Amino acid sequence: MEDHVIPRRVVIIGGGFAGLFAVRALRRAPVAVTLVDRCAHHTFQPLLYQCASGILSSGQIAQPLRAILRRRENVRCLLATATDVDATERLVHVVLSDGSGLALPYDDLIVGVGVRQSYFGHDEFAEHAPGMKTLDDAHAVRRRLFRAFEMAEAVEDPKERAAWLSFALVGAGPTGVELAGQIREIARHTLDREFSSIDPGQARVLLFDGVDAVLASFGPVLSRRAQRTLESLGVEVHLGAIATEVDERGLTVRRQGGESQRYDARTVLWTAGVEAPPLAGALARATGAKQDRAGRILVEPDLTIAGHPEIRVVGDLMNLNGLPGLAEVAMQSGAYAGRHIRHRVEGRKPSTRPFRYLDLGSAAYISRGRAVVKRGRLHVSGVVGWLIWLFIHIVFLTGFRSRAGAMMSWAVVFASGSRRERAFASGEAHAVDVPEAAAPSPRSA
Amino acid sequence: MEDHVIPRRVVIIGGGFAGLFAVRALRRAPVAVTLVDRCAHHTFQPLLYQCASGILSSGQIAQPLRAILRRRENVRCLLATATDVDATERLVHVVLSDGSGLALPYDDLIVGVGVRQSYFGHDEFAEHAPGMKTLDDAHAVRRRLFRAFEMAEAVEDPKERAAWLSFALVGAGPTGVELAGQIREIARHTLDREFSSIDPGQARVLLFDGVDAVLASFGPVLSRRAQRTLESLGVEVHLGAIATEVDERGLTVRRQGGESQRYDARTVLWTAGVEAPPLAGALARATGAKQDRAGRILVEPDLTIAGHPEIRVVGDLMNLNGLPGLAEVAMQSGAYAGRHIRHRVEGRKPSTRPFRYLDLGSAAYISRGRAVVKRGRLHVSGVVGWLIWLFIHIVFLTGFRSRAGAMMSWAVVFASGSRRERAFASGEAHAVDVPEAAAPSPRSA
Numbered sequence: 001m002e003d004h005v006i007p008r009r010v011v012i013i014g015g016g017f018a019g020l021f022a023v024r025a026l027r028r029a030p031v032a033v034t035l036v037d038r039c040a041h042h043t044f045q046p047l048l049y050q051c052a053s054g055i056l057s058s059g060q061i062a063q064p065l066r067a068i069l070r071r072r073e074n075v076r077c078l079l080a081t082a083t084d085v086d087a088t089e090r091l092v093h094v095v096l097s098d099g100s101g102l103a104l105p106y107d108d109l110i111v112g113v114g115v116r117q118s119y120f121g122h123d124e125f126a127e128h129a130p131g132m133k134t135l136d137d138a139h140a141v142r143r144r145l146f147r148a149f150e151m152a153e154a155v156e157d158p159k160e161r162a163a164w165l166s167f168a169l170v171g172a173g174p175t176g177v178e179l180a181g182q183i184r185e186i187a188r189h190t191l192d193r194e195f196s197s198i199d200p201g202q203a204r205v206l207l208f209d210g211v212d213a214v215l216a217s218f219g220p221v222l223s224r225r226a227q228r229t230l231e232s233l234g235v236e237v238h239l240g241a242i243a244t245e246v247d248e249r250g251l252t253v254r255r256q257g258g259e260s261q262r263y264d265a266r267t268v269l270w271t272a273g274v275e276a277p278p279l280a281g282a283l284a285r286a287t288g289a290k291q292d293r294a295g296r297i298l299v300e301p302d303l304t305i306a307g308h309p310e311i312r313v314v315g316d317l318m319n320l321n322g323l324p325g326l327a328e329v330a331m332q333s334g335a336y337a338g339r340h341i342r343h344r345v346e347g348r349k350p351s352t353r354p355f356r357y358l359d360l361g362s363a364a365y366i367s368r369g370r371a372v373v374k375r376g377r378l379h380v381s382g383v384v385g386w387l388i389w390l391f392i393h394i395v396f397l398t399g400f401r402s403r404a405g406a407m408m409s410w411a412v413v414f415a416s417g418s419r420r421e422r423a424f425a426s427g428e429a430h431a432v433d434v435p436e437a438a439a440p441s442p443r444s445a
Numbered sequence: 446m447e448d449h450v451i452p453r454r455v456v457i458i459g460g461g462f463a464g465l466f467a468v469r470a471l472r473r474a475p476v477a478v479t480l481v482d483r484c485a486h487h488t489f490q491p492l493l494y495q496c497a498s499g500i501l502s503s504g505q506i507a508q509p510l511r512a513i514l515r516r517r518e519n520v521r522c523l524l525a526t527a528t529d530v531d532a533t534e535r536l537v538h539v540v541l542s543d544g545s546g547l548a549l550p551y552d553d554l555i556v557g558v559g560v561r562q563s564y565f566g567h568d569e570f571a572e573h574a575p576g577m578k579t580l581d582d583a584h585a586v587r588r589r590l591f592r593a594f595e596m597a598e599a600v601e602d603p604k605e606r607a608a609w610l611s612f613a614l615v616g617a618g619p620t621g622v623e624l625a626g627q628i629r630e631i632a633r634h635t636l637d638r639e640f641s642s643i644d645p646g647q648a649r650v651l652l653f654d655g656v657d658a659v660l661a662s663f664g665p666v667l668s669r670r671a672q673r674t675l676e677s678l679g680v681e682v683h684l685g686a687i688a689t690e691v692d693e694r695g696l697t698v699r700r701q702g703g704e705s706q707r708y709d710a711r712t713v714l715w716t717a718g719v720e721a722p723p724l725a726g727a728l729a730r731a732t733g734a735k736q737d738r739a740g741r742i743l744v745e746p747d748l749t750i751a752g753h754p755e756i757r758v759v760g761d762l763m764n765l766n767g768l769p770g771l772a773e774v775a776m777q778s779g780a781y782a783g784r785h786i787r788h789r790v791e792g793r794k795p796s797t798r799p800f801r802y803l804d805l806g807s808a809a810y811i812s813r814g815r816a817v818v819k820r821g822r823l824h825v826s827g828v829v830g831w832l833i834w835l836f837i838h839i840v841f842l843t844g845f846r847s848r849a850g851a852m853m854s855w856a857v858v859f860a861s862g863s864r865r866e867r868a869f870a871s872g873e874a875h876a877v878d879v880p881e882a883a884a885p886s887p888r889s890a
Binding site for chain 1: 485486499502503504505507508509511512515521522523524525541542543545547580591592595596598599600636638639640641642850853863865866867868869
């Protein structure tokens with residue numbers, strides 16, 4: 001007779017870097033893992049901006065979780081949105097995409113749902129200034145970027161045209177810097193000679209941040225170099241400037257001195273801040289966990305919630321001594337949480353070694369041939385930085401069939417400026433609902 | 446002093462095959478062409494279903510019109526929706542994506558806006574059964590296909606699960622047949638071994654058509670062979686069956702005998718018919734042109750509208766002796782219209798030769814290694830048909846940088862069943878709007 005021991009049930013919420021590394025750490029453990037995500041795919045977030053700027057396709061940066069995990073016998077995937085945690089009954093409440101509910105029992109829970117874009121209390125900005133956190137965001141940004149040049153070509157009023165050719169980016173962290181570089185490259189190298197009425201190279205790119213440095217987390221040396229590189233590309237860097245108003249026609253910023261200035265920019269993109277999703281609040285209420293100002297969950301040195309050794313928070317959602325929200329932190333914390341559970345079910349003496357983040361460095365791409373890389377006291381920029389960036393990203397795309405495809409796309413865009421993935425879905429661009437006998441007030445062209 | 450002759454103004458509405466071939470025929474003519482389209486890209490429609498089924502990316506089948514036309518000095522592109530034609534003042538009224546209007550004067554007008562999906566008076570079906578005419582359609586279908594398997598895995602009621610694993614296709618023309626084959630291939634070769642609770646291979650694919658044959662336009666021999674191939678793949682073919690009701694849970698069909706039958710199928714896709722867009726009605730009102738039942742414009746043998754030698758209708762939108770709505774007809778009619786205008790501006794004696802469609806044959810892909818091809822009296826099916834299909838599509842993708850990419854994607858899916866472009870945007874799959882403290886009625890899993 002077979003031995004029907006019910007294996008320990010591990011529920012992991014979130015299929016990002018943290019969740020996937022937790023799954024991997026549990027691969028040989030006698031546990032039953034349920035991985036819950038509201039997306040069917042894992043998104044390679046560090047390259048989202050390249051999907052937005054037309055270099056990579058959705059499939060090159062987003063791979064189905066099931067395809068990644070098809071050989072993991074002890075993992076079940078579930079497309080659902082986790083809405084609440086019952087820490088007493090040890091249940092995760094989820095909602096399927098048809099609206100029906102489900103409760104998943106767990107023995108161990110790992111929460112790695114990440115963070116979303118924050119508009120610092122101005123959620124009404126979101127409609128006019130998409131963020132850069134999901135594949136949907138990337139597509140929305142792609143649509144806005146390429147549509148703006150189309151509109152600039154079509155309108156005739158010089159002021160309108162200038163406003164369509166102005167792109168404002170709020171937030172000068174890696175994503176904002178990368179997007180700023182991409183837009184200038186699109187203007188100068190991809191769209192050159194495609195238009196009749198406008199010179200895309202005249203596109204203004206304005207980069208705003210409330211602090212005094214671009215890429216502040218890279219330290220003053222690289223920050224200064226990155227700013228010089230951006231300025232040499234034609235990006236206008238405005239530091240110590242906070243966006244106080246965003247609408248469909250542009251934005252208003254307040255400078256450190258106190259004076260406000262209005263910019264007419266039909267495209268505003270937002271990469272300024274992050275906040276925890278609603279599930280974090282539900283988890284805090286259920287467990288008594290504390291949240292920081294952005295809603296992240298404060299965790300113990302072993303990533304558990306105080307009083308709940310069966311609940312671990314990993315990745316961007318955890319706050320442990322203010323560790324940054326980097327892919328590397330997510331991977332290492334996810335792996336740590338999974339390993340801990342494995343050691344326990346294997347009956348090993350529980351380790352009391354706290355989680356320690358090993359800083360492998362960080363990198364940001366600015367434009368073709370230029371990137372900044374920081375690892376400990378090592379600071380690299382320019383072409384060497386770019387080669388390191390390239391190497392890191394090729395290595396981390398491992399397991400993606402699209403690695404070869406991405407390299408090909410990079411080679412082509414580097415050599416010729418040509419971007420294959422410029423097609424944008426209708427969205428607003430087609431939002432013209434034309435009645436049967438429309439009579440728009442025409443002006444002669 | 447330079448000679449400032451104002452060149453003849455040619456407005457072309459529609460950047461599909463017809464419009465692009467008209468532009469090409471005018472490439473050395475001293476004319477000023479304005480190409481108007483409501484999309485910024487040309488869509489390679491014959492392969493849309495491969496975008497829907499996760500083989501090809503958007504960029505592989507949709508290329509920016511500007512990129513295609515960047516070397517055409519006499520062409521200006523405009524992203525706008527044409528809403529009306531003033532045949533007396535010779536103006537095309539268009540609406541930009543910000544809602545503002547514009548009037549474009551023309552000396553010659555070529556209208557090639559194609560057709561859209563028709564629900565035969567039941568427009569309310571559209572919400573539940575997307576068509577397959579645009580890139581947006583392809584993404585909607587992709588989302589529904591892959592989400593259905595996710596839902597089947599998540600629900601527990603056997604009836605619900607069977608309904609999510611049932612896919613109904615209305616219309617057994619090339620697109621319906623191609624989609625039916627793709628869904629069975631996804632079920633058997635792409636998703637096998639990715640699920641825990643379901644066997645994707647159990648997915649039912651139901652193909653309905655009101656007439657008595659699949660691929661009726663290919664003639665009885667190929668039609669029978671295609672049906673046998675589909676049935677050997679596991680597709681259930683229901684002929685002489687008309688959809689009389691479609692809702693979010695399935696569809697009802699009425700058979701020729703008169704009896705009705707209900708099918709629970711959470712995914713219903715519609716490829717059954719086409720109709721002209723509103724612009725055709727506006728054009729007919731402005732010129733007195735006649736429309737057929739589907740709204741297509743009846744044209745003279747030289748593709749002009751009677752009484753309006755300066756207006757030509759080309760591609761799927763024209764009705765000339767019932768020529769079929771094929772890419773080949775669109776290309777040849779567009780080229781004919783462009784050539785006619787060129788001959789006129791070059792002062793040549795106007796040709797009175799009517800448009801003659803040269804039938805180069807047609808092909809439909811059924812599943813890997815199987816396609817049907819018809820050219821005159823030549824009928825080919827099976828592997829040879831598939832090789833011809835492959836050759837034709839590689840040739841016609843010429844000019845697309847993505848040709849190499851498409852061949853690679855086809856090689857991989859043929860050899861391993863793996864599809865790279867499975868990522869779907871949120872759409873309905875995320876439409877779960879979770880309140881801060883959601884309390885769905887849970888059931889234990």
